[in-house]
Amino acid sequence: MKQLRARDSAYVFLGGSRGVSSRVLSCWVLAHDDGGAADLPVDAVVDTICRRLSVDERFTSRLVRVPGDLGHPFWMHDPTIDIADQIVVDDRPGLRWHDAQETLADIAATPFDTDRPLWSMHLITNVAGLPSQPGLATILCVSFHHAAFDGMSWEKTMHRLLADTPSAPPEHVVIGPREASTARIVAAQVRRAPREWATFLGNLGRMAREARRIARARRPEQLQYERHGAPQTRFNTGVQGRRWTDYLEFPLTDLQAVRDRVPGATVNDALLSIIGRTAHLYLSEHGEDPDGSLVALVPMSTRGARADDNANQFVPLAIELHSGVPDIDTRLGLIATSSSVEKSRATKVTRSEFWKAVNSAPALALRLVAQIERIPRPGGATKRPSVNTVVSNVINHTPVSSMMGVPTASGFAYSPLGGDSTLSHCVVTGLGKVMIVVTSDQTVMPDMPRYMQLLQESVDAHQALIRLSDAE
Structure with missing residues (x-):
């Protein structure tokens, strides 16, 4: 198990607030120079993804919330996950860019099922009329929850996962299975809570004193983030x-x-x-x-x-x-x-x-x-x-x-x-x-x-x- 930090947890708790979505979509346009069909062999795609997912166990993990939200959520490795279920193929004939935009908008609007891995892959094949793209192209869309990655780390991970010549994989990111019962997890969080709250409230107090000190000095350019x-x-x-x-x-x-x-x-x-x-x-x-x-x-x-x-x-x-x-x-x-x-x-x-x-x-x-x-x-x-x-x-x-x-x-x-x-x-x-x-x-x-x-x-x-x- 691996616990989220506070800033990553915010994307879990704030998801859905005032329409906020934590789902990010990354899309690649795959096309041959002659504009011919850019079909990808689905079986080969699934096989490649399954072999490379070991670069990061977040791909084969679920996010588990602590009962009562007494602590930040955990990533938990789940060996029963079927990676093929995370990959969807849309091979309808005659697709145009507007059709693909409709499909992608629907994907973006769909909240993640937190009982499943917080990522998915969609292949939209043989799409015509993409910007700056003559002929047909295939769109490979990989979506992920913002609690798992930021843009820079995601870019590096995708290269290791998708590229024909991937960069050398980093040290294996280990999350591991669930290490304790629910009762033990809750008990551990309860024991930890007084120290967490004392740290947080202490930081809030020092923040308020810092803001007053800067205000008295009349140097507004140094306010924490005004x-x-x-x-x-x-x-x-x-x-x-x-x-x-x-x-x-x-x-x-x-x-x-x-x-x-x-x-x-x-x-x-x-x-x-x-x-x-x-x-x-x-x-x-x-x-x-x-x-x-x-x-x-x-x-x-x-x-x-x-x-x-x-x-x-x-x-x-x-x-x-x-x-x-x-x-x-x-x-x-x-x-x-x-x-x-x-x-x-x-x-x-x-x-x-x-x-x-x-x-x-x-x-x-x-x-x-x-x-x-x-x-x-x-x-x-x-x-x-x-x-x-x-x-x-x-x-x-x-x-x-x-x-x-x-x-x-x-x-x-x-x-x-x-x-x-x-x-x-x-x-x-x-x-x-x-x-x-x-x-x-x-x-x-x-x-x-x-x-x-x-x-x-x-x-x-x-x-x-x-x-x-x-x-x-």
Whole structure:
């Protein structure tokens, strides 16, 4: 058995709160250069997956909650799991991209059965009309619960699991079978509870004293994580419908050239310039001009600080996008400054008493937070949101270039949506490409094609600036 840490447990307890889903979908587009059918032999896929699952026993384990949530849940190895039951094949003839989007939206909306492994695989074969993809392609979709992996650890694990030439597997991740009866588990958690709560309450007390000390010093930039707020938009009204996803791609060199225009800017700043302006123009087209700059939640990795390579290790940044600034160079410079300030603040967060309190929260405290989140909010209540959209950037250092001899042409992912925002961008860079994957609530954004058109126009505008510089 292996017990979850507090931050991973939060995805278990908060799942379902205000429409929050902890299911993440990673999808690979498999296609031959000639556009011919990219059929994968299902039996061979199942056999390969079964042989490689030993890299991590989470794939052959179930998540077990402690009775009364007296402690954080455990992973428990289950030798009776039939891996073939986790793999679904959709080989309906004549499928097009819209059909695949419907299927994937249904998968994304389906909660995990916690009595089974918290992952699944779907093969959607011979799909026509995918973005930037002529001919037919097969979509391999692997979904997982956010309590098990974060984006960076998942990318490495998928390479070991799927690639024709996988990277060397790490030391075997052992979880093991259930080690004690329910009564003994509960008794152990009861004995441990006083120390856990004493640690947590002590951290809360030190956090409050730290906040008062900083406030008295009148240095608000050092507050543990004080966001300045964002304009209220349609993307801050909560989850109402299904997750719907689309994507586009362009050369990584173009994004790097945009970055190089402004000293100190990063590739991520260039992405924020493209995305922020798109969201701003989309809202303006709908007569919903933001009353200020849009703000993006951007996860910043803290990986390396802990030995556990699979746990979620990031701190959220709230970066002002200066989305109302039409000039690209000016906007990019402002974003670079905002990003630098926010990264500095986030670094202080990870050393603060606030962060210690977050990482020491007992299971019952998280459960209480989840119950509070599920309480319906009064219809007239208005609260200035912290962010308007989410932008996560995954650098794929070990891209899966082929599976079962079929080349990987592209890839995309479905991001979780929640109360903070119903518009999310997952950016994947790998194989010399940048893929911007947009996930939104289908009710909040019923015209996804228009948003994707505006996003492509924003990319085009940034690329035109590069060509103009080259001409000069």
